Amino acid sequence: MSDLYSGTDLFGEFDRLQRQMAGLFNTFPSSLRASRFGTFPAVNIGATDDSIEIVAFAPGIDAAGLDVSIDKGVLSISGERKPSLQDVSDETRVYAQERFTGAFRRVIELPQTADPDKVQARYENGCLMITVGRRESSKPRAISVQ
Amino acid sequence: MNDTTEVTQRDQAALARREGEQSARRMTITPAVDIFEDGQAVTLWADLPGVTRDKLDVRVHDGNLSIEAEAVVPTPANLRLQHAEVREPRFARTFTLSPDFDTSKIEASLQDGVLKLTIPRREEARPRRIEVKTG
Numbered sequence: 001m002s003d004l005y006s007g008t009d010l011f012g013e014f015d016r017l018q019r020q021m022a023g024l025f026n027t028f029p030s031s032l033r034a035s036r037f038g039t040f041p042a043v044n045i046g047a048t049d050d051s052i053e054i055v056a057f058a059p060g061i062d063a064a065g066l067d068v069s070i071d072k073g074v075l076s077i078s079g080e081r082k083p084s085l086q087d088v089s090d091e092t093r094v095y096a097q098e099r100f101t102g103a104f105r106r107v108i109e110l111p112q113t114a115d116p117d118k119v120q121a122r123y124e125n126g127c128l129m130i131t132v133g134r135r136e137s138s139k140p141r142a143i144s145v146q
Numbered sequence: 147m148n149d150t151t152e153v154t155q156r157d158q159a160a161l162a163r164r165e166g167e168q169s170a171r172r173m174t175i176t177p178a179v180d181i182f183e184d185g186q187a188v189t190l191w192a193d194l195p196g197v198t199r200d201k202l203d204v205r206v207h208d209g210n211l212s213i214e215a216e217a218v219v220p221t222p223a224n225l226r227l228q229h230a231e232v233r234e235p236r237f238a239r240t241f242t243l244s245p246d247f248d249t250s251k252i253e254a255s256l257q258d259g260v261l262k263l264t265i266p267r268r269e270e271a272r273p274r275r276i277e278v279k280t281g
Contacts, residue, residue: 016176041195042231048222055219057195057232059259084180084191084262091184098178099193126195126259127219 040100041077041128043108049140052114052132056106059126060084060099066123068130070116077128078105113138174238177213185273187266188247194237195259202256204263206249212240213261246271 041058056077058066066079083101085092110116110132118133180191194202196217203214217235243249246267253264 043229044227044232045229046221046225046227048224048226051222053221053225055196055221055232057217057259059193059195060191061258084260085182085189089184093183095181095183095188096179097181099180099191100178123258124220125198126193127217129219 039106040081040104041106043077043106045108050134051118052110052134054108054130054132056128056130057126058104058123058128061123061126063123066121066128068119068121068128070110070119070132073110073112073114073116075108075110075130075132076105077108077130078103080104173234174214174236175232175234176239177215177237179239185267187264190241190261190263190265192237192239192261192263193259194256194261195232196235197237197256197259197261199256202261204252204254204261206243206252209243209245210240211243211249211263211265212238214238215261 041056043057044055046053046055054075058077058079058081061079061081066077068075068077070076080103081099081101084099113134115133115135119130121128121130123129177192177194179193182189192213194213194215194217196219197215198218201216201218203212205212205214215237217232217237219235243265247265248268249265251266255262
């Protein structure tokens, strides 16, 4: 495998460039709990009428080492990812080391309507999927007209 | 709306527009990789979260190694996406392979969303230590 990298996709490349630029100019004020672009793991958040769905894209982690907790309406995901190659000898040549290694922590502010007693988390194919239920009182309901 | 991959989809209209412009090429994520080489083989790890074995395509063609994959994240049907750092569920990355490698003996495994490829060197391309005789 040569280190020559034949470009696959221009948009993917822009994405990488943007990540690098964000790392260089990470001085803009933002929310206290906001993390900068490109942190590990990437997180997608969605909502349904009954729940808040969070997906953390965290491949290659031992599920037992993942820690998911909720404290005062703040959901936090933490864990550690081990390097792909443990015993790097003198003869080993490293061509690319882009994958994240080490300890990580991501914090997500949950809306007021989230019920911390109704949380489910499962780890599948490198994705951590967390479902946080909503409080009964906050669910949308139709009001019948008398 | 596709009810299985909603979490990783951008709004469908934008996607459709782009596909209309260039139907052959879709927006993809370049997966992060680690590549190490020792005397025997090159080993490559690629982060492909949410990818299952049947959605992964590793191909060797004309000295190119290409990895293509699609993530499938099960989500409820009526999900409204609020925040997305992964906007496209497709991964693609291509590398050139030098002829030193034996492409018929590539080993691939996928576990917890990480692809591991081992590409052995050809026997004749392995480093050898040459004995120096004295006398």
